[in-house]
Amino acid sequence: MEPTTTTTKLNLTQDEIVGILESYSQAADRLKESHDVLQLEVRRLREELANKNRQLERRKRLAALGEMAAGLAHEIRNPLGGIQLYANLLKKDLTGQLEQLQIVDKIIMGVRSLDALVTDVLAMTHTVEPKFAAMDLVQVVGTAVELVQPQLAEKQSQVSIHSPASLEMFGDPNMLQRAFLNLIRNAVDAAGQGGQVFIDLNRKQKFILMQVADTGPGIDPEITDRIFNPFFTTKDTGTGLGLSIVHRIIEAHDGTIKVGNAPAGGANFTLKFPYKVSTVQSQGSE
Ligand code: ADP
Numbered sequence: 001m002e003p004t005t006t007t008t009k010l011n012l013t014q015d016e017i018v019g020i021l022e023s024y025s026q027a028a029d030r031l032k033e034s035h036d037v038l039q040l041e042v043r044r045l046r047e048e049l050a051n052k053n054r055q056l057e058r059r060k061r062l063a064a065l066g067e068m069a070a071g072l073a074h075e076i077r078n079p080l081g082g083i084q085l086y087a088n089l090l091k092k093d094l095t096g097q098l099e100q101l102q103i104v105d106k107i108i109m110g111v112r113s114l115d116a117l118v119t120d121v122l123a124m125t126h127t128v129e130p131k132f133a134a135m136d137l138v139q140v141v142g143t144a145v146e147l148v149q150p151q152l153a154e155k156q157s158q159v160s161i162h163s164p165a166s167l168e169m170f171g172d173p174n175m176l177q178r179a180f181l182n183l184i185r186n187a188v189d190a191a192g193q194g195g196q197v198f199i200d201l202n203r204k205q206k207f208i209l210m211q212v213a214d215t216g217p218g219i220d221p222e223i224t225d226r227i228f229n230p231f232f233t234t235k236d237t238g239t240g241l242g243l244s245i246v247h248r249i250i251e252a253h254d255g256t257i258k259v260g261n262a263p264a265g266g267a268n269f270t271l272k273f274p275y276k277v278s279t280v281q282s283q284g285s286e
Contacts, residue, residue, distance in 0.1 A: 062124075062248075066125030069121045069122070069124075069125045070122065072121075073118045073121055073122050080115055080118070083107070083111050084108065084111045087104050087107045087108050088108070090104050091108075117241075120239060120241040120245065121241065123178075123245050123248075124230050124244050124245050129252070130171070130172035130249075130253060131174070131175075132172060132276070133171075134169075134170055135173040135176075137167040137171070137176070137201065137208065138164065140173050140177050141161060141163065141199060141201060142161070144177050144180035144181040144184055145184060145199075148184050148188055151188050152188060155193050155194070156193065157188055157194060157195040159196075159197040159198075159199065160196070160197070160198055160199070161199045162199065163199070164203075167203060167208070168277075169208065169275055170278055171253055171273075172249075172252070175249045175252065175253075179245070179246040179250060180212075182242040182243065182245060183243075183246055183269055184199070184212060186242060186243070186267075187213070187216070188214070189216075189235075190214050190216030190266065191214040191215045191216045192216060196214065197212065198211070198213045199211070200213075203275055205275075206274060206275055207274060207275055208255075208271075208272070208274075209271070210270070210271040210272075211270050211271075212268075212271075213262045213268040214266040214267055215264065215266045216265075216267060217265065218266050218267050219259060224259060229244060231244075232244075253273045253274075255272055256271070257269060257271050257272075258270045
């Protein structure tokens with residue numbers, strides 16, 4: 001028997017065909033829109049992943065360096081304690097002998113700066129666990145500025161602070177003071193004789209924003225990527241640990257630190273961290 005074929009004819013009017021084509025074109029537009037949105041989201045997630053990978057790499061590097069540095073610090077601290085002890089004993093024997101006393105004082109100063117270096121290496125490499133407490137951030141910044149007074153007097157430079165009268169929050173006051181001190185010291189150093197440092201501190205909704213800018217030469221864009229790395233320094237007597245400690249402290253407060261140059265030329269460090277009002281309640285989500 002021959003197979004039979006059935007053909008159904010669609011008797012569509014012109015209006016119906018136009019309607020179908022319009023719906024098709026609208027569906028295609030919607031598909032394109034969702035494709036664009038998806039593409040943007042994929043790009044954002046890729047950037048986030050690259051950022052997290054960079055952070056992870058940095059942590060791994062620091063952990064390896066930390067193990068080595070902690071061992072080294074211990075080995076250095078022991079003989080250092082001995083040198084200090086003997087230098088102090090020698091001092092007692094040298095009463096009245098000015099020239100020799102000056103030499104011993106230089107030895108003691110050397111020991112102190114080595115000890116400070118060891119403390120910095122440990123601060124940079126140890127896992128940083130902040131001890132959160134209620135504190136006034138404005139006061140913490142004020143204390144850091146007071147600590148650089150001798151440097152300011154020597155260089156006849158000035159620090160001006162622009163902030164509210166107080167800014168109560170939860171954070172680790174000792175760590176934050178150390179971070180601010182490092183930033184301000186660097187700024188005073190860079191600004192040089194008669195230079196100026198500007199600190200701007202504010203709360204913007206759920207974040208604390210802080211800027212430390214100076215009238216120094218600014219930062220060469222070629223080194224911007226490296227200045228937060230441990231032991232990176234351009235100074236003859238620098239250790240290159242200051243900014244890596246600042247980075248760790250701000251990270252421990254779930255914050256970020258960026259550097260750029262102010263329009264007037266000097267360096268401009270921008271800090272941003274969540275405004276926390278208790279140890280448990282983080283108000284930092286955007
Ligand atoms: P150190 O002060 O011992 O060099 P840091 O980690 O504090 O170590 O700083 C690293 C480098 O970053 C400095 O040697 C300097 O080149 C650069 N730097 C830091 N702060 C400033 C600033 N305010 N202006 C210009 N350069 C800066």
